[in-house]
Amino acid sequence: MRLAVVDNGHAPAEAAVLDEIRERSGREPLGVIKTLLYRPELFGEPFSDALDEVMRGPSDWSAGERELFAAFTSLLNQCPF
Secondary structure (H helix, E strand, O other): OOOHHHHHOOOHHHHHHHHHHHHHHOOOOOHHHHHHHHOHHHHHHHHHHHHHHHHHOOOOOOHHHHHHHHHHHHHHOOOOO
């Protein structure tokens, strides 16, 4: 479940990006894209940087294993990955 504001509460610049995605793809942007663009100063670059560190930084697990864990967790949570 996602807050309605994440679907339609974007600032004009971010709303324009979402409109461009809709126009080019013919589809509704994924929820993760809407979330990253909702508050880019919070969810955009800082979250993306942290995610990149978790998924690609030093670890005993390979990047592929981490991707598999993420995909499996998404499946269990009924969240498209």
